[in-house]
Amino acid sequence: MMDEYTLSEYLNKFQNLTSKHKNSLKIAFLSSFTINGLAETMKVKCDIRQINCITYTGQYNQFNQEILNLKSKLYNFSPNLTFLILDLRSFLGEKFFFPYSYTEKEKKDFIDSKLQEIFDIITFFVNNSNSKLIISNFNSPSYSSYGIASLNTNFGLKDMVLYINKKLKEFILNQNSMLIFDFDGFVSKFGEKNVFNYQNYFFGDIKIDLDYIPYFANELIPFVIAQLGISKKCIVLDLDNTLWGGTVGEDGFDGIKLGPQSPGNTFLEFQKYLKALKNRGIILAINSKNNFNDAIQVIKEHPYMILREEDFACMRINWNDKVSNMSEIAQELNIGIDSIVFFDDDPLNREFMRTALSDVYTVDLPKDSSEYVPILQELAEFSVFEITDEDSKRAQMYVQQRKRKEFETSTPNLDSLLRNLSLELIIKNSNSFTMPRISQLILKTNQFNLTTKRYTAEEITNFTNDDNMIVGCAQVKDKFGDHGITGVFIIKKLNSDEWFIDTFLLSCRIIGREIEQGILYYIINEAKKNGIKIIKSQYIPTEKNTPIENFLPSSGFKKNNDFWEFDLNNQFNMPDFIKTEIE
């Protein structure tokens, strides 16, 4: 089991929390049983990740009353995330103990009715708050009074739990602001006999053993990361003793440990899990002190390499220091240093990286390579609420990006480069298909972001449904492939003469192609069609958004007090090398 502090240690650390961080989140915990200690543990775990976590814990088993009373402390607290953690005993009541004393129909009717009560309550909550709601599913108890006969019995307790979880999932899948926390998965991961302790339960209705509260909190952290949009984008890997065992420069191509036999199988499997992350859109890169020819031969030719050259968006295999290499990788991929997770077996390299680039998330790899896979599995840093089409295509996009760069170096100037790129801009409305990506870009884009306003998915949905607002996005293609949705804008219609650009952003992937001019041209045209005279906007500087600093003045906006204004009597020219389509 992973090393973890005890609950009492978290309670003590909680007393000493003083630091303030730029990321902040309000979390409410509602439960059908005692969850004391969870909020304090979450606060400490968030603090370690430089997140201010403000918490509210509902009264013991009072979630119904708190949700239905709009004047309750819960609404007054106004959470961003609300966890509703239920347990099977409370849900099933007597049917938990006597599941075989009822007919299948009686049990299904009862479950349907109880679930409907919960669905009504949580729907009421999300309709009356700005919080995302995360409800737990249920774990299947191992004990049955029918013993080994239970699985041969129609609709026994295990079937009831499967039925509840299936119905719960079907309902939540169709809801915008609700998600499921896999409590069943948590119990399965740590074991029912560890998580549930009868003495705890009889003593104080504690249904998660105190030793497991910190592990339970670990399972909730991914929701925090996803809600804040601070998930990592890229894994940077060392090679020797990280992707394979041994040192290729000394042990040789045939001497490294990589293959189906132990210990080579630890590296083989580690690479498979990395490849699966790459397939969902996590960028992989290499940062290795090595002879390039030795290393690339392994990557290209070793029969048991899972990760090949085309899986890496960037490779730095040289004798330069790893910190300089890391800065170059971030620059080449056009991602922030704080988007990177670094794996290296050498503690000295890790310490060097932590000291020089503290924003890189440097993973502590143990000496034992059989621990690499579980450590990768425990990382919450890649958590997002949804994997979009753009996410899963990202790895391919970065290969295309590398080809573009090769093309750029062979093209004499920027103008001819852009003219030869065959750029296509497709303007789309916000709808159920584009919303997940719009939300993701709003939460994550830092560099080419005019105002860096972080709106929740619920707020964006409200904007979309508001006649006085326009929420749109832009898909970009060029001759090398489809970049997907990479731009977002939100317009507020102030009055019959003025519009206000509240949000304007582009993914760093497409900066430098004058796509922003194409999107602005569309907004200006739409404004003209609606008889608008002035478009206003503002630039809100942050530590990271200098790339967009001159966008408004260079596009013809004039400063007027705190705002920038574009007079629609003025001409605005669309770059003639961008073909635009409006969907």
Add this chain to the structure above:
Amino acid sequence: MSKKLYEIIAKIMRVPLSEINDDSGPKTIPNWTSFNGYVLLHELVNHYKIQFTIDEAMDVETISDIKRHLKNHGVNFDD
């Protein structure tokens, strides 16, 4: 042995070691809530590798009571 027990109690209840004696308990230590009391028993279970019965867990009014229960599980406090 009492010193180690007192240290554990001081850490869980967040009180100076000097304020703890055998008569201390929920009535004298404000942080000694029912939950913290249970966290304490949990910590003692892990530290002394013993298991309290639920009767023992419910029967704690002072540190003397804890010592009495621990003695029943073979923990010696002859210091």
